[in-house]
Amino acid sequence: MFLGRAVVPGEPLWLDEDRAWALALAEVERDSCPDCGQPWSEASAPENEFGYDVSLLRCHACAAGARKAHAHQEAGGDAKGLHIAITKRG
Structure with a gap:
């Protein structure tokens, strides 16, 4: 069950929308700093060196x-x- 959808015999476990959400999550996780969770593409950009409040x-x-x-x-x-x-x- 994902997002409340009950899978009945003969139906696929993953719909196209399910796969799209899973791929989007994988992309977000791939671009996340492992320590702070900020988007790596932004957090590692030189112009953002002093762009964060802590x-x-x-x-x-x-x-x-x-x-x-x-x-x-x-x-x-x-x-x-x-x-x-x-x-x-x-």
Whole structure:
């Protein structure tokens, strides 16, 4: 089911419009900076070097995870392969 369309026997899974949307998304993702998500074609253009405003925001969940990982390493724990699972308190 994509966009609510139920596929019945004998119908194609993907319609032309579905394929067009998927290809458009692939193009947007291909032109996105992997770090900030801005369009790469714009963000890497020399004339845009000072064309962005930036705000620093702290994710408190990520900060808690970073503190826990740091404490683990400081106590001699091995961080190789370490994944951090973060859950919100009730």
